[in-house]
Amino acid sequence: MKIFVVAGELSGDILGADLLRRLKQHYPEAEFLGLGGEKMQAAGLKSLYPLETLSVMGLVEVLKHLPKLLKVRKHLYQAALDWRADLMIGIDAPDFNLGLEKKLRRQGIKTVHYVSPSVWAWRQGRIKGIKKSCDLMLTLLPFEAAFYQQHQMPVCFVGHPTADHFPLQPDKNAARAALQITNSAPLISLLPGSRAGEVARLAPLFLQVAQRLHRRHPSWQFVLPAASPQRHQELEAHLAQWPVEGLRLLQGQADLALQAADACLLASGTVALEAMFCKTPMVVSYKVAPLTWWLGKKLLKTPWVSLPNLLAQKTLVPERLQDQAQLELLVEDIETLILNPEVALTQTQAFYALHQQLQCQASETAVQAIKPLLPSVSSTE
Structure with missing residues (x-):
């Protein structure tokens, strides 16, 4: 055959x-x-x-x-x-x-x-x-x-095959141990995408968000998993321009980074679904070429682009797209998830039900x- x-x-x-x-x-x-x-x-x-x-x-x-x-x-x-x-x-x-x-x-x-x-x-x-x-x-x-x-x-x-791989109840402590994170301070995962274009557009913004959050909350921790060796090299170059004290750049290990995190900032796409399976509160962001965005807005028939929102058929997670993908807005969104547990809990409770639906x-x-x-x-x- x-x-x-x-x-x-x-x-x-x-x-x-x-x-x-x-x-x-x-x-x-x-x-x-x-x-x-x-x-x-x-x-x-x-x-x-x-x-x-x-x-x-x-x-x-x-x-x-x-x-x-x-x-x-x-x-x-x-x-x-x-x-x-x-x-x-x-x-x-x-x-x-x-x-x-x-x-x-x-x-x-x-x-x-x-x-x-x-x-x-x-x-x-x-x-x-x-x-x-x-x-x-x-x-x-x-x-x-x-x-x-x-x-x-x-x-x-x-x-969804990925739903079958993730347990309904993730083990955050085990994920932190695997990443050798012993500090109990909040951990934020940054995932700017797996494509070169996504990393080029989103990594500088995500790193500036981490810089701002670190200045406001010096104890907070950050991890940045690279989707491939090529993305790792590109992210190293971005980090040289926008360094974040204490941030760890990982080769792969996105699953562990999501399971270990208290919140994540990520590109719209499959990774949002993976974060949902990890029950990790999230903020979704994305940017494309201006003409692509203009055409997409003309043709789009739904009010959401992220998979958790599409599955829930409501605004479950914040979507900061194109002109809304701004430093101050993203910083505020992440702070809300970390400092207001009830907001994060609303997300994670919905994630459990959606995960079961896709298994x-x-x-x-x-x-x-x-x-x-x-x-x-x-x-x-």
């Missing part, structure tokens, strides 16, 4: 690795080719390009990389045909993967898209193209599945949904 898999960024690599391991349990002879990172490669994928190839965020930013992206997609399309793939699974990266899925589906290859694009939030007309691109949509969130059902699109809500053994559920699309090969389970 030959399964072609394409993931576009770090979160997709994590999801893909879980799925590939589970597929391998059911189909030990399965082979995987496509594009993914270290985790997917460790799970058996032969990757034709580095994971970073597709890690481009924003409407304007994508245009600059479009010729290269089109060349990569053309090569992947031909590789899947030459390899005689039985199935293609596109993981996130919808603007890239859906086009590839559509072309391969026309050639008779069954296609699955894992992680719904935010079609329910903006550009809802894309549903027509999605229905032409894939045989099955796998969604991480329940309200996404309801949207596809309304449009007669084959869909399966699988839950569905996602990778196994996904495999069971995919099985009808696979060739008639006996499964070991």
Whole structure:
């Protein structure tokens, strides 16, 4: 059995690795080719390009990389045909993967898209193209599945794999011990994103917030986990310009940093969901190119962008986006979470309920949904 898999960024690599391991349990002879990172490669994928190839965020930013992206997609399309793939699974990266899925589906290859694009939030007309691109949509969130059902699109809500990895009751003391944090003073985690563009836009602001908080509260502690070795180098350069006394720059260990923290300041994205699973009170912030922001505001159909708020369908966590991503506002938001325990408690209580909703053994559920699309090969389970 030959399964072609394409993931576009770090979160997709994590999801893909879980799925590939589970597929391998059911189909030990399965082979995987496509594009993914270290985790997917460790799970058996032969990757034709580095994971970073597709890690481009924003409407304007994508245009600059479009010729290269089109060349990569053309090569992947031909590789899947030459390899005689039985199935293609596109993981996130919808603007890239859906086009590839559509072309391969026309050639008779069954296609699955894992992680719904935010079609329910903006550009809802894309549903027509999605229905032409894939045989099955796998969604991480329940309200996404309801949207596809309304449009007669084959869909399966699988839950979120990350929800399965985190315990409902995190052990903050163990996380602090693992990070060798013995001081009981408040700890704030800073997570400015996993992409180069996110770090470039958000890291200086986040470090200035930490500087201001340290001046006001000298005992407070800070950790800054880097998503990759490349991000670590970039963050080191930012720290040289905006040093924060006592701040620790970590290589990876974002899970521990979130579990150990009393509050976190983070980029909008999957990391907000991880913070929710860690039951860590948070403030979400994000900045993009001005034109990207203007276009996005015109098209957005929801009042929120962060996953905790979208799941709760209310403003559960503060969102400081674009012009609202200001030093004073972020400092005030973090101080509120640390100095007013009832505010933090409101967040964490909601996080427990949302975590339970998403614990569905996602990778196994996904495999069971995919099985009808696979060739008639006996499964070991």
